[in-house]
Amino acid sequence: MINKTIVKGLNGKITVPGDKSISHRAVMFGALAEGKTTIYGFLKGEDCLSTINCFRDLGVQIKVDQDKVEILSEGISSFKQPLSPLNVGNSGTTIRLLMGILSNINFPTTLIGDSSISKRPMKRVIQPLRQMGAKIEAKANDNLTPIKIMGTQLKGIDYKLSVSSAQVKSALLLAGLFADGITTITEPEKSRDHTERMLSNFGVEVNWHPDSLKISLKGKQKLQAKTISVPGDISSASFFIVAATIVPNSDIIIKNVGLNPTRTGLIDVLKTMGASITVENIQGEGYEPYGDIRVKSAQLKGIVIGGEIIPRLIDEIPILALAATQATGTTIIKDAQELKVKESNRIETVVNELKNMSADISSTDDGMFIKGCSNLKGTRVDSHNDHRIGMMLKIASLVAEGQTIVDNENVINISYPHFNQDLKSLLE
Ligand code: S3P
Numbered sequence: 216m217i218n219k220t221i222v223k224g225l226n227g228k229i230t231v232p233g234d235k236s237i238s239h240r241a242v243m244f245g246a247l248a249e250g251k252t253t254i255y256g257f258l259k260g261e262d263c264l265s266t267i268n269c270f271r272d273l274g275v276q277i278k279v280d281q282d283k284v285e286i287l288s289e290g291i292s293s294f295k296q297p298l299s300p301l302n303v304g305n306s307g308t309t310i311r312l313l314m315g316i317l318s319n320i321n322f323p324t325t326l327i328g329d330s331s332i333s334k335r336p337m338k339r340v341i342q343p344l345r346q347m348g349a350k351i352e353a354k355a356n357d358n359l360t361p362i363k364i365m366g367t368q369l370k371g372i373d374y375k376l377s378v379s380s381a382q383v384k385s386a387l388l389l390a391g392l393f394a395d396g397i398t399t400i401t402e403p404e405k406s407r408d409h410t411e412r413m414l415s416n417f418g419v420e421v422n423w424h425p426d427s428l429k430i431s432l433k434g435k436q437k438l439q440a441k442t443i444s445v446p447g448d449i450s451s452a453s454f455f456i457v458a459a460t461i462v463p464n465s466d467i468i469i470k471n472v473g474l475n476p477t478r479t480g481l482i483d484v485l486k487t488m489g490a491s492i493t494v495e496n497i498q499g500e501g502y503e504p505y506g507d508i509r510v511k512s513a514q515l516k517g518i519v520i521g522g523e524i525i526p527r528l529i530d531e532i533p534i535l536a537l538a539a540t541q542a543t544g545t546t547i548i549k550d551a552q553e554l555k556v557k558e559s560n561r562i563e564t565v566v567n568e569l570k571n572m573s574a575d576i577s578s579t580d581d582g583m584f585i586k587g588c589s590n591l592k593g594t595r596v597d598s599h600n601d602h603r604i605g606m607m608l609k610i611a612s613l614v615a616e617g618q619t620i621v622d623n624e625n626v627i628n629i630s631y632p633h634f635n636q637d638l639k640s641l642l643e
Contacts, residue, residue: 218593222613224464224512225641231452233258233282233445234473235630236381236409237503239308241443242266243316243389244417245286246275246294250440254284257445260630265304269313272297290437291320291393300325300361305558305600305629307335308382310362314340315386317364318349319393326362331558331600333360340386343374347390347398371396371434378553379526381406381477384430391432392419399431404523407477412503417441425476446473446505450603451631453481453531455641458610459510460490461541466511467641474504480527481535482508488515488542517544517587525550530557532582533607536565539585540574541614548582558629559601568596568608572615593617602629609638 238258243266245252257263259282267277267284274295276287301324303309310326314337317324327333338358341351350365351357371394376383379402388410391398411423411430418439422431452472459465474497482492491513497506515538520528528535532551539546554561566578571594575586593615598605605627612619627634 218612218618219614219616222462222642225455225459225462225467226465227641228468228470229455229637229641230470231447231472231637232260232631232633234448235260235262235450236308236407237413237445237473238263239266239312240409240413241445242270242277242284242286243312244413244438245440246270246288247291247316248288248417248438248440249290252286252440253442255282255444257282257284258448258630260628260632261304262306262309262629265302265306266309269301269303269309272301291316294320296322297324300327303328303332305329305331307332310360311340311382311386312389314344314351314362314364315389317366318344318347318351318390319369320366322366324364324366326364327360336556337362339378339380339383343372343387344390346372346374347394349390369394371398373399375401376403379404379406381410385410388414388430388432391434392436394434397431397433399429402428404526405477406526407475409475409503416502446499446503447471448630449473449478450530452508453534454606454610455637456481456485456492456508456510457534457538458613460485460513460515461538462613463512467509469508471505472508474506477527480524481531484518484520484524484528484535485515485538488518488538489513490515515542517542517546517585519547519549521549521582529553530603533561533565533603534610536569536576536583536585537607537611539587540569540576540589540591542587544587546585546587549579550581552581557601559599559604561601561604564599564601564604565607568604569611571596572611572619591615593619595620595622597622598624598626600626602626602631606631606634
């Protein structure tokens with residue numbers, strides 16, 4: 216069991232697993248393309264395996280060998296009606312993007328998931344899809360699973376998103392890809408743009424610019440099969456970036472981490488707070504840039520985090536909250552109400568579990584308020600079946616006095632099956 220007294224610092228090099236968002240999309244786009252798509256560096260976590268299983272149930276041939284995936288498809292028109300409901304497990308990306316794809320198909324489908332998915336809002340995708348002509352039904356006033364999709368020919372729309380969500384944006388772009396006419400989406404703030412980048416890579420004409428909030432594409436386009444290399448997931452790396460920052464005497468390198476600017480908000484914020492982070496060997500410009508991240512221990516200071524940076528670090532807020540407990544002064548996280556509809560209500564789960572460990576933290580309507588330099592105390596805490604809460608608590612145990620036991624820790628397999636091995640290697 217790890218606790219502060221036995222941790223001498225994190226040292227060494229690790230390579231985090233493939234990016235979850237990009238792995239999902241690579242499977243989906245490979246299934247939609249005609250020919251053979253090969254994916255290297257695929258994240259073999261439970262969420263991305265749920266995506267593979269759904270496409271296998273739709274009749275697509277997919278071979279998985281470690282982190283290499285081969286997809287053989289003849290495109291959307293070759294999909295077969297599944298024999299039972301498609302089960303997305305815990306994966307919000309799978310269900311929302313599939314809704315966009317399946318709305319255009321000429322047979323009915325039903326989407327189900329686990330108990331966390333059954334609480335997450337789907338109306339944000341259903342409403343605009345209906346405007347495109349989709350025939351969809353869902354529970355609880357069109358919001359919750361199971362989702363029944365009849366399948367019909369859609370038409371393009373011009374739609375302004377009310378929340379900045381890459382899942383909703385991507386669902387609508389995928390629906391627009393097979394619809395009649397043009398689909399244009401405008402976001403309130405820039406969310407991750409992996410769909411736009413990968414569609415271009417698969418030969419689709421997308422009107423899009425990395426700095427623009429507007430994306431449009433013409434329907435009835437074909438995707439060409441591709442070879443895709445998935446960079447390491449910066450959201451997975453973030454746990455070790457924070458760990459090396461807050462544990463004294465640390466100096467680590469994380470290799471081949473995805474550096475798409477829509478995902479690097481955590482690095483920007485930690486640097487402003489005083490972290491020692493350098494990025495080296497940047498490659499892959501244009502498609503999905505990646506590089507090596509070196510992190511050394513540093514004393515952080517509290518800041519206010521809010522506004523347009525929030526979508527660039529939305530999944531990193533649990534680990535950022537832990538970093539703030541070790542910073543001098545106060546950190547305020549605001550404009551982050553989306554946290555309430557993630558795998559758990561992350562405002563509630565982060566605040567309650569860190570409070571259990573004696574942090575000075577309280578929730579607000581759109582974020583949290585954290586007073587710094589807490590002496591955390593080890594105790595029994597719970598992941599609430601949320602992978603990012605589980606990993607954040609494991610890192611918290613490194614700076615806590617006494618023993619920390621994380622209940623329901625296995626949920627970490629959703630996005631980072633080798634998390635514990637990587638952590639152990641940095642502590643040796
Ligand atoms: C994701 C988008 C984000 C993020 C999620 C993955 C994606 O969700 O939190 O982990 O792959 O598109 P929202 O679209 O709900 O913001």
